[in-house]
Amino acid sequence: MTQLTAKDVRSFLLEYFSSMIAMxxxxxxxxxxxxxFLRAGMIDSLGVLEMISVxxxxxxxxxxxxxxxxxxxxxxxxxxxxxxxxxxxxxxxx
Amino acid sequence: xxxxxxxxxVGSKKNSIFxxxxxxxxxxxxxxxxxxxxxxxxCPAVEVSGEILAYGELFERSASLASTMAEHQTGGGPPxxxxxxxxxxxxxxxxxxxxxxxxxxxxLNRTFPIERTxxxxxxSGCRAMVVDAxxxxxxxxxLEGIDERMxxxxxxxxxxxxxxxxWPGHRFIGVEELVSHERWRPVDVSLDSIAYLxxxxxxxxxxxxxxxxxxxxxxxxxxxxxxxxxTCEDRFSQMFDMTFDLxxxxxxxxxxxxxxxxxxxxxxxxxxxxxxxxxxxxVWFSVPSTAVFMKRLGALKANAYPGLRVSLFCxxxxxxxxxxxxxxxxxxxxxxxxxxxxELTIACTCYRWDPLRSPSEAADGVVPIGEPFxxxxxLVVDDALDAVAPGQAGELLMSGPQLALGYWNDPILTAAxxxxxPGCDETYYRTGDRVRRPAxxxxxxxxxxVDSQVKILGHRVELGExxxxxxxxxxxxxxxxxxxxxxxSGAGGVEVFxxxxxxxxxxxxxxxxxxxxxxxxxxxxxxLRKLPVNANGKYDRQAxxxxxxxxx
Numbered sequence: 067m068t069q070l071t072a073k074d075v076r077s078f079l080l081e082y083f084s085s086m087i088a089m090x091x092x093x094x095x096x097x098x099x100x101x102x103f104l105r106a107g108m109i110d111s112l113g114v115l116e117m118i119s120v121x122x123x124x125x126x127x128x129x130x131x132x133x134x135x136x137x138x139x140x141x142x143x144x145x146x147x148x149x150x151x152x153x154x155x156x157x158x159x160x
Numbered sequence: 161x162x163x164x165x166x167x168x169x170v171g172s173k174k175n176s177i178f179x180x181x182x183x184x185x186x187x188x189x190x191x192x193x194x195x196x197x198x199x200x201x202x203c204p205a206v207e208v209s210g211e212i213l214a215y216g217e218l219f220e221r222s223a224s225l226a227s228t229m230a231e232h233q234t235g236g237g238p239p240x241x242x243x244x245x246x247x248x249x250x251x252x253x254x255x256x257x258x259x260x261x262x263x264x265x266x267x268l269n270r271t272f273p274i275e276r277t278x279x280x281x282x283x284s285g286c287r288a289m290v291v292d293a294x295x296x297x298x299x300x301x302x303l304e305g306i307d308e309r310m311x312x313x314x315x316x317x318x319x320x321x322x323x324x325x326x327w328p329g330h331r332f333i334g335v336e337e338l339v340s341h342e343r344w345r346p347v348d349v350s351l352d353s354i355a356y357l358x359x360x361x362x363x364x365x366x367x368x369x370x371x372x373x374x375x376x377x378x379x380x381x382x383x384x385x386x387x388x389x390x391t392c393e394d395r396f397s398q399m400f401d402m403t404f405d406l407x408x409x410x411x412x413x414x415x416x417x418x419x420x421x422x423x424x425x426x427x428x429x430x431x432x433x434x435x436x437x438x439x440x441x442x443v444w445f446s447v448p449s450t451a452v453f454m455k456r457l458g459a460l461k462a463n464a465y466p467g468l469r470v471s472l473f474c475x476x477x478x479x480x481x482x483x484x485x486x487x488x489x490x491x492x493x494x495x496x497x498x499x500x501x502x503e504l505t506i507a508c509t510c511y512r513w514d515p516l517r518s519p520s521e522a523a524d525g526v527v528p529i530g531e532p533f534x535x536x537x538x539l540v541v542d543d544a545l546d547a548v549a550p551g552q553a554g555e556l557l558m559s560g561p562q563l564a565l566g567y568w569n570d571p572i573l574t575a576a577x578x579x580x581x582p583g584c585d586e587t588y589y590r591t592g593d594r595v596r597r598p599a600x601x602x603x604x605x606x607x608x609x610v611d612s613q614v615k616i617l618g619h620r621v622e623l624g625e626x627x628x629x630x631x632x633x634x635x636x637x638x639x640x641x642x643x644x645x646x647x648x649s650g651a652g653g654v655e656v657f658x659x660x661x662x663x664x665x666x667x668x669x670x671x672x673x674x675x676x677x678x679x680x681x682x683x684x685x686x687x688l689r690k691l692p693v694n695a696n697g698k699y700d701r702q703a704x705x706x707x708x709x710x711x712x
Contacts, residue, residue, distance in 0.1 A: 082683050089673035089681075104430065107271055108678055111429035112617040115453050116652035120683075123645045124711070132458030136431045139457075 070125055070153045075146035078124055079117065083108055099143025114139045127153040187346060188374030189355040189408075190259040192381065192416030194219075194346075200392055200418035206252050207439065208423040213249055215418065218256065221249070223344035225257035225313055229288045231339050232331060233311045237287035240357055243402065244268040244277075244302075245292035247423055250315055251402060252411070254290030262347035263288075264354030264371075267402035270295040272677045276367070278302055280359045283369060284568065292316055303327055313338075351375040357568055358405050360502055361621050361680070363611070365628025369568030370405075376505040377408060379561040383533050384409065385416045387510075388443070388470045388494075392418030395439060399429065399446045404619075405502045406474055410445055419443070433459035436468065444468055444493070447475035447618030448649050451482050460489040467492075474498035474507050476615040476649040477606055478527040483513050499529035499606065501620075503577065503589050505562040508536045511603055521603055525648055528603035529595070536560035538604065539588060540595055545581040551599030555610050557581065557588035564589070612701075614643035615650030619679045626654055626680055633671040636660045638691050640699045641682065644708050653683045657704050662687030 080087065080094045086108040087094055103109045109116060117139075122128060129152050131139070138144040187194060193215075196205070201216035213221070229241065241258035243265050245251035251267075258265035266284045268277050277298070281289075287308060291299060293316040312332045314320060320332035351374045359367040384390075396414040398421050400407035414421045422439040424432075432454055436444065444465075451473065454460050468490040473483075478497045487495055498507035511518075511530025521528050532538050540554040541547055548554040557579075566574035578587050594607040612623040626641040638659025643651030658664075664685055673681045692703040 085669035085673050085683070085685075086678065086681055089670045104426070110271070110617075110678070111426070112447075112449050112453055113679075114430070115449060115456070115617060118456065119645045119647065119652045123709075131456050134457065136457055136459075137427070140430065 070127065070150050072143075072146040072150040074125070075121060075149045076142060078121065079142060079146065082120055082124075097142065099141070101142040102140050103142070104140035109140070117145065121149055125149075125153065129153055188259070188349045188351055188353075189377050189381075189412060190256060191378070192385075192412060193256060194260075196392075196415055196418040203392060203418055204420040205415060206249065206421045206423065208247065208249050208252065209425060211249055213252070215415075218249075218253060220341040221253040221315070222256035222260055223341035224338050225253055225290055225315060226260040227339040227341065227343040228313055228333055228337070229257065229290075229311060230261045231343070232333060233288045234331075235287060235309055237308070238285050239263045239353065240266050240284055240286045242266045242268055242281055242284065242286040242289040244270065244289055244295040244299075246270050246295060246401070247425060248292040248294065248316075250290060250292035252421070252423075253315070254292075255402065255411070257290060259349075259355065260344065260347070262349050262353075264356050266357045268295075269401055269403040269677075270298055271401075272403070273674050274298055274301045275675050276677060278305060280367060280369075281306065283359075283367075284357055287311060289313070290315070299323070300326065303330070306330075349374060351378070352565075354565065356405075356408065358403065358502055361613075361625045362573075363613075363622040363624030363628075365625050365632065367625075368570060368573060370502045371565040371568050372405070372502070372505055373565045376562045376564060377412070379535070380409070380506050380508075380533070381412050381416055384413050384507075390414070390417045390419060390443065394419035394442045394469075396421045396443045397432075397436070397439075397441050397445060398423040399432070399450060404475075405506050406445065406447075409472075409506050414443075433457075433464060436465050440467055441465075442467060443470045443472075444490075445472040445474070448473050448478045448482055449476065449617045451486055452479070452647070452649065455482060455485050460485040462488045463491055465490040465493070469493055471495045472498055474500070475618045475620075479648045480519060480522045480525050480527055481648075483518075483527055484515075487513065487515060497527045497529060499604075500562075501589075501591055501593075503564045504536075504558055504591070505564065508533050508558055508560070508562050509538070509604060523596075523605045523607070526606060529606045530603040532558070532560075532604075533562065536562060537586070537588075539581065539584075540597060541581060545579065547581075550597065553594055553596040553607055556591045556593045556595040556604070558591060559584075559586045559588045563587065616643060616653060616679045617650065619677075621654065621680050623654070626656065626676065626682060629672055629675050630656055630658070630682065633675075634658065634660075634664065634668050638699075640691060640701060640704055642701060642704055642708065644705065646705075654680060655684050655686065655708060656682040657686045657688055657691060659689070659691045660687055661689065 197215045197219040205215040205218045206213045241263040243254035255265050288311040317334045320334045323332040354371045355374045357369050362368040398410045471493045495513040497511045499509045500507035509529045511528045537559040539557040596605045623641040627639045630639045640657045644655045692700040694700040
């Protein structure tokens with residue numbers, strides 16, 4: 067696969083959460099790197115698991131999150147960069 | 161750990177509230193708390209948002225709220241009090257206040273959309289509500305469309321002139337007008353009355369209110385307190401929101417024995433491992449997803465939590481892989497899988513993990529749900545509600561003292577779920593869960609659902625409710641909601657397929673999102689000219705799941 071970039075992850079997440087973003091009256095184009103999905107009420111703390119699993123499913127990757135600071139996981143920019151940097155491609159799920 | 165000043169227990173010697181009439185012994189769910197106030201008045205009852213409340217202090221706050229409501233509430237209405245508060249001292253005091261005035265409590269959650277909260281409030285018919293400062297920000301919006309005169313008690317605000325000016329039809333009380341805790345007197349509470357009313361997802365598109373009685377919840381608490389030998393030294397985690405019935409276990413099992421409930425903030429919830437060690441937690445209770453989350457973040461390293469002595473999991477299927485990691489991280493803890501829908505009061509079966517025996521008793525990598533609590537009667541049945549042969553799979557029915565009182569103001573739904581199977585005199589609750597008890601004497605195994613209820617990260621969701629809301633807002637009949645992506649415990653979110661030409665009409669997604677809690681909001685909408693159907697003419701869910709897996 068071609069190299070996964072933080073931008074790919076970012077646009078996927080914005081698309082995936084688009085109905086919540088619209089409900090909150092936000093313009094996806096104006097959302098910056100510091101955007102916090104938890105603070106915005108789009109997920110609860112366990113929603114991080116949802117973010118992890120949809121990104122892994124969508125890009126067919128496995129990511130090792132062990133070195134990630136939990137409090138940064140819900141930030142759009144931090145999450146996207148971490149995934150792009152630590153993505154290992156894997157076979158599509160059966 | 162911060163110390164608490166030693167203060168005399170409320171109710172000792174000169175205070176005659178308790179000695180005059182030992183009626184609190186009959187006060188149902190709040191009985192254990194009231195006893196602990198007497199025995200452990202100076203010990204911490206709750207740690208929440210940086211504040212430590214001793215039993216005596218929490219009692220005084222609760223008794224003051226209870227007396228205020230009893231003296232100021234006018235008009236009728238059911239014996240129910242709403243608590244609109246979230247992870248705050250007021251949330252705990254509000255729940256106790258409702259019970260101490262002889263009412264059942266109805267928890268409302270500011271993280272839910274206002275429209276849903278308003279629907280729950282209206283359906284419950286509550287005429288009194290305790291509100292904390294954060295939730296109060298939603299109060300003006302919530303009040304739009306509430307016609308009945310209500311009493312609002314706001315213990316985190318001095319006075320209420322502005323609210324009264326804006327809403328002359330309602331009564332608001334701030335700190336200035338609170339009635340003294342000394343005016344509180346125990347009330348007779350029938351064990352058959354409602355202790356709490358919780359709304360769960362309903363497949364027809366409307367949340368249903370489960371009425372749980374004092375007798376049922378006392379049965380749960382007495383059994384669990386005894387089983388795990390809880391003591392006043394214990395420190396309980398409080399991971400569950402009050403709108404989730406597992407929170408009842410955290411609070412009232414702890415208070416039964418004078419233990420402390422440690423309530424993490426929204427921000428702390430993201431780092432459960434640090435919370436366990438910083439707060440010296442000894443009794444842990446969460447959905448399995450929380451542990452899966454911790455495992456993914458590398459927070460289940462060997463001996464990470466030596467202080468835990470009891471770890472309980474409930475709310476979704478428990479993966480063997482996760483328990484193995486947890487038992488290494490918490491080597492001094494017993495681990496139990498609890499099972500039970502809200503209608504059977506928190507949990508009604510349990511299974512103790514044994515590293516040697518359990519792996520061979522598990523099925524498909526999922527830990528068994530084990531054996532029923534005392535006096536609970538399980539029955540595994542086929543579609544006609546006849547018992548299946550030993551070893552066969554079927555729907556789990558359950559009878560016994562933990563059966564809920566039914567669904568609030570919904571006799572039809574109640575009659576459909578609380579049934580007398582052919583040849584039985586007793587009422588059973590139909591769980592909708594598929595189970596199997598291996599021939600011989602093996603533990604009950606959870607296999608899945610007989611309907612389209614799913615667990616989204618531990619939250620109970622009827623996909624039918626999502627479909628009904630999408631149908632109403634889109635005007636499109638062909639709607640299928642799916643839980644996706646899937647995991648061994650449940651799923652991460654919800655996706656929707658519509659039989660229509662896309663894209664969605666403007667505003668539709670927002671309207672749907674405004675009616676459902678965040679975990680039920682469809683993440684993506686997929687438009688198909690024709691939804692696949694199976695041989696029975698029903699929408700083929702599996703084909704749609706396969707489609708999702710094949711994306712992008």
